[in-house]
Amino acid sequence: MFKIKKLISLVTMTLFLGCQDTPKDGPAKVHWDRDMCDRCVMVLSDRKNSVQLRHPTTNKVYKFDDIGCMVLWFDEENIDFKDSAKIWVTDVNSGEWIDAKSAFYTPDNVTPMAFGFSAYSTKESIKDGAEILTYDEVIKKIK
Helix, strand or coil, rough: HHHHHHHHHEEEEEEECCCCCCCCCCCCCCCCCCECCCCCCCCCCCCCCCEECCCCCCCCEEECHHHHHHHHHHHHCCCCCCCCCCCEEEEECCCCCCCCCCCEEEECCCCCCCCCCEEEHHHHCCCCCCCCCCHHHHHHHHC
């Protein structure tokens, strides 16, 4: 009888772990208004200015409420994988996750931690006359 209970527990745990909503690549699901920023510990609620990254070897996901929090976290925590991490940011127009390193950014936006940088998937989606920055330029300005 004990072996049957043990087997049922093992099968249940296996099924439960197999149903988790964290993919092994690409952005993870965000539980809006519940997940917290890994730097400032504020709740992620802005669906158009959030950031997440995946550790290149462990696949651990880190989430941030503003790209500025991510940049400061890299330095404060001496993150050695910052150049090899996969990083996604939400497109300010659609809220879809896009590659942060190939996105286009504008300054002077209202963002959760007031760093002011919002991301766009294409240059064409940015208002005419707006200053357009690359990922590397945003990193330098935040530092």
